[in-house]
Amino acid sequence: MTTHSKSGITKPRQPLSLLTQTVSTLPSSHIKALEDPNWHGAMNAEYDAQIKKRTWSLVPHPKSVNIVRSMWLFRHKHDEDGNLTSYKACLVANGKCQDVGFDYDDTFSLVFKPAMIRMVLYFALSHN
Template sequence: MVTRSKAGIFKPKALCADNVEVKVEPSSIEEALAHPDWRLVVQAEYDALIANSTWELCSLPPGRKAIGYKWLFKIKKNPDGTINRRKARLVANGCSQVPRCDFQETFSPVVKHATIRVILSVVVTKGWPLRQVDVNNAFLNGDLTDDVFMKSL
């Protein structure tokens, strides 16, 4: 048997040094706001939070504790390693809350693997096109029954 390597046939490695860009997520909001691309992403996240009436400003009642927040940054890449888009999310530091004191229960919407398999099998049998969708800013349809106080931005 003659393999490619025995025959001296080698696939050339495609190396490209054009447009070398440091692809590091910022570790703070100050770093993000110093970069114009990240500034646009942070502004879009903030605008979406305001448009969805995510919070209202108020003074902290006596005896209540305000939880902190953090900005999270992520670079989404294409298969070839180039930047597809940047994501910024404002998240509350829920780890500082005490169960049964600050909240009663937690819920995270998760799809079961069996559901995904059923949907994919229906798509394949029907010959339907399949596309992936990434929701830019998703909110649960429901109101909180308890008041949650977060430090202001």
């Protein structure tokens, strides 16, 4: 703690924003996003990328299969100076509608932490 805070001397913070450009707000739904040309373009780019990568394909709905629904996530991308560079829309699977043991058996999330990578590299170097 500093001497000022021990003595109870505080200075109110006055946030200052130098943002001068208009930024579309994050849409609350995909319906609202389609009304804004910036977000509409971002959604089209994401959809085209998914089709190009062949991430999924459209098939008829089998009656005995639970459908995993998808949802759109929206965010602004900024450069290191804080300037808006692009609008990013991501189409992701919404796993809340899945049942354990019926739709999937186990989950796997591969996580590499920097400390683990350093340890493996140290071990490899120490044993040639």
